[in-house]
Amino acid sequence: MSTKKLMRLRLLSSACVLAAGMISQQAFAHAHLKTETPAADSQVTTAPGELSLGFSEGIEPNFSKVELSGPGNTPIKTGAIKLASNNNTQVLVALPAPLTSGKYLVSWHVVSVDGHKTQGTYSFTVK
Numbered sequence: 704m705s706t707k708k709l710m711r712l713r714l715l716s717s718a719c720v721l722a723a724g725m726i727s728q729q730a731f732a733h734a735h736l737k738t739e740t741p742a743a744d745s746q747v748t749t750a751p752g753e754l755s756l757g758f759s760e761g762i763e764p765n766f767s768k769v770e771l772s773g774p775g776n777t778p779i780k781t782g783a784i785k786l787a788s789n790n791n792t793q794v795l796v797a798l799p800a801p802l803t804s805g806k807y808l809v810s811w812h813v814v815s816v817d818g819h820k821t822q823g824t825y826s827f828t829v830k
């Protein structure tokens with residue numbers, strides 16, 4: 704391996720260490736939330752049967768958590784985190800009871816398959 708290549712590798716790995724140290728959703732190669740259903744800031748007229756969160760990296764469900772709170776900050780009971788079959792970037796959370804109308808906040812903390820933690824929140828409204 705050439706010295707130039709080695710240097711580049713070193714730079715890359717130090718960048719990853721730096722990124723891992725930051726509490727940031729934008730950090731390189733960590734699991735960023737890319738899509739969500741219901742979508743962030745959306746208003747839905749039909750109460751969703753589940754929450755679906757699509758990440759940029761594979762997720763470790765045993766170390767990840769998705770919490771939902773409803774109007775007045777009420778915690779909403781959800782099913783356990785599941786991954787979509789054949790897609791470990793897609794997190795599914797069942798909603799056993801229909802959501803009443805109001806604003807909901809989704810709060811997620813995930814560990815990606817590379818062992819890094821990311822977290823974030825978004826909300827949606829059921830009309």
Ligand SMILES: [Cu+2]
Nearest residue numbers: 732733817819
């Ligand atoms: Cu990472």
